[in-house]
Amino acid sequence: xxxxxYCEALNxxxxxxxxxxxxxxxxxxxxxxxxxxxxxxxxxxxRFGSERCMDTPIAEDAMTGIGxxxxxxxxxxxHVHIRVDFLLLAMNQLVNMASTISYGSGGKLNVPLVIRxxxxxxxxxxxxxxxxxxxxxxxxxxxxxxxxxxxxxxxxMMAAAIRDNNPVIIxxxxxxxxxxxxxxxxxxxxxLGKGNVLRQGSDLTIxxxxxxxxxxxxxxxxxxxxxxxxxxxxxxxxxxxxDTELLVNSVRKTGHCIVADNxxxxxxxxxxxxxxxxxHCYEDIKSKVTRIxxxxxPCPTARHLEDAFYPNTETLIRAVEEKLGLTEAELxxxxxxxxxxxFKGPF
Amino acid sequence: xxxxxxxxxxxxxxxxxxxxxxxxYHEDEMKSPMHMSMGEEAVVxxxxxxxxxxxQVLGTYRSHALYISKTQDTDTFFAEMYGKSTGTANGKSGSxxxxxxxxxxxxxxxxxxSSISTAVGVALANKMKKNNRMTVVFFxxxxxxxxxxxxxxxxxxxxxxxIIFVLEDNGIAVHTSDKKRQGYDSIxxxxxxxxxxNYEESTTDVESIYQLTQAVIDKxxxxxxxxxxxLSYYRYLEHVGINEDFHDNYRCEKEYEDxxxxxxxxxxxSRLLENSIVKxxxxxxxxxxxxxxxxxxxxxxxxxxxxxxxxxxxDVFK
Numbered sequence: 152x153x154x155x156x157y158c159e160a161l162n163x164x165x166x167x168x169x170x171x172x173x174x175x176x177x178x179x180x181x182x183x184x185x186x187x188x189x190x191x192x193x194x195x196x197x198r199f200g201s202e203r204c205m206d207t208p209i210a211e212d213a214m215t216g217i218g219x220x221x222x223x224x225x226x227x228x229x230h231v232h233i234r235v236d237f238l239l240l241a242m243n244q245l246v247n248m249a250s251t252i253s254y255g256s257g258g259k260l261n262v263p264l265v266i267r268x269x270x271x272x273x274x275x276x277x278x279x280x281x282x283x284x285x286x287x288x289x290x291x292x293x294x295x296x297x298x299x300x301x302x303x304x305x306x307x308m309m310a311a312a313i314r315d316n317n318p319v320i321i322x323x324x325x326x327x328x329x330x331x332x333x334x335x336x337x338x339x340x341x342x343l344g345k346g347n348v349l350r351q352g353s354d355l356t357i358x359x360x361x362x363x364x365x366x367x368x369x370x371x372x373x374x375x376x377x378x379x380x381x382x383x384x385x386x387x388x389x390x391x392x393x394d395t396e397l398l399v400n401s402v403r404k405t406g407h408c409i410v411a412d413n414x415x416x417x418x419x420x421x422x423x424x425x426x427x428x429x430x431h432c433y434e435d436i437k438s439k440v441t442r443i444x445x446x447x448x449p450c451p452t453a454r455h456l457e458d459a460f461y462p463n464t465e466t467l468i469r470a471v472e473e474k475l476g477l478t479e480a481e482l483x484x485x486x487x488x489x490x491x492x493x494f495k496g497p498f
Numbered sequence: 499x500x501x502x503x504x505x506x507x508x509x510x511x512x513x514x515x516x517x518x519x520x521x522x523y524h525e526d527e528m529k530s531p532m533h534m535s536m537g538e539e540a541v542v543x544x545x546x547x548x549x550x551x552x553x554q555v556l557g558t559y560r561s562h563a564l565y566i567s568k569t570q571d572t573d574t575f576f577a578e579m580y581g582k583s584t585g586t587a588n589g590k591s592g593s594x595x596x597x598x599x600x601x602x603x604x605x606x607x608x609x610x611x612s613s614i615s616t617a618v619g620v621a622l623a624n625k626m627k628k629n630n631r632m633t634v635v636f637f638x639x640x641x642x643x644x645x646x647x648x649x650x651x652x653x654x655x656x657x658x659x660x661i662i663f664v665l666e667d668n669g670i671a672v673h674t675s676d677k678k679r680q681g682y683d684s685i686x687x688x689x690x691x692x693x694x695x696n697y698e699e700s701t702t703d704v705e706s707i708y709q710l711t712q713a714v715i716d717k718x719x720x721x722x723x724x725x726x727x728x729l730s731y732y733r734y735l736e737h738v739g740i741n742e743d744f745h746d747n748y749r750c751e752k753e754y755e756d757x758x759x760x761x762x763x764x765x766x767x768s769r770l771l772e773n774s775i776v777k778x779x780x781x782x783x784x785x786x787x788x789x790x791x792x793x794x795x796x797x798x799x800x801x802x803x804x805x806x807x808x809x810x811x812x813d814v815f816k
Contacts, residue, residue, distance in 0.1 A: 243612060253814065257587035
């Protein structure tokens, strides 16, 4: 075991998988350059050479198709996008090609392609560098869509994605890159489709995605301290396949559910989760499902507007208080996560 | 077997299969939109005859000729047209997504230009594996209007991939002529600026297309540079469907008549007889065998069972 960051965990998983399987290669805009995709591709060029660690033209559409073609021919490409927003240029390849080729060939072909995409936030990322898009991707049969939260998730789910025989989109929130924890040194996988209980509790369930899990755990700790309520935080980790059983069991136990999705609410993954909870726990829940997400606007750049756009720890605390009929706690003495404390740009 | 006879048989198999589609379509048992290859047989059969079974091809929704050229298999072809369990994809793909990867027929896409980049990826893998396989991607002149064609050509040239881009140029995208779509005069002149070999041919002679392709493959292999081939043909039928559509007045029937004189099957048949490569009686037997093969394939397809309803949920993931 070693204490490593989320970013180091991604890097280690990729290197270990490339060591294990010569069919794995990584490519994308800037992948081998000196910025090394925030450090996540560090050392790969030196270790495996430029044929297995490739820079590309700024041509997301074709480069996605090229990954699909290489995957059809027995390779296991990893295509990296420094922002999810850039992946939208490749929607045709994802939705018309990658997701359909196994089905449309009667299972004779398959596409073992991993697509890494970073979700940006803060320091003026604005409306074209900050989207999540997981609901859109997860809507399409034939795509697996995952979002590791912890460093251990990052390592085990990256390895599982690379070994998976299907297209897997892995969404990496930029702020999670600095999370640290003890992670096994040797290669391991976390099965895609298995969620994770990040904090045990008995009074209320917060189902959170991506970065909002960090906010949810902090909110739960503060609520425990101030109100003595015991909040369970459940992270689905995978949008597809979805660990319905884990989510349902938690809500059956606590009777209350807040869904905190790192995305817009309308037609989003939070709607899918709310519907899932109602379908399975209608008799068990003591209050309606509450959904928390981004403001229904493009993401603004100015800090004060951006702060209002994103839900945060306080948003979650207030939602729990309202749901459980608690008085609003004084939070002035609490220290919340501040992105600006550790990051000054450019991205 | 004599090359000229072999090529004639390959041409006729495509034509006979599509004539059978026309003959049986009215029964409404082939429930699939048909984008007919009629008119382009020499282009596809000529290029494919220069390939080995290990070489890989990708195409479009207009891939009847490509599938039959690469596989010589009309049984699975018709089974797929009829949506049967014995088809290429248990009836899930229909006419527009034919594939048989074991015979190098990889993917065909119904989204114009979408399989071009896929083909470049197939070629990239072949280069990485150093397996000497050639990849050929077929697309129409509508596809060169799309950005992804240029992105794909650029990357293939940059990485010196073993791939041939075959532009099956019929001068018309659905119903819109190239003159109304393209802000340049000659695609070949534009492509000439890229680091690839560049060829342009307008012929319905399958043998000359075959010989040209052989030379192109050799050039791609010896120079490690991709090639671009612009091969012109005339689309005999409507964009989608089994009928002629000259009454719609978006194109001129006179053009069709000019091309019909040099119909690829007719040209090759004349060669066989004029050069006394085969006696007419033998030729009639060859032709009758091909039509018989197609009729048998149709009949097998009609008799084959539909796949079970459970098949609906199979193969979304592997």
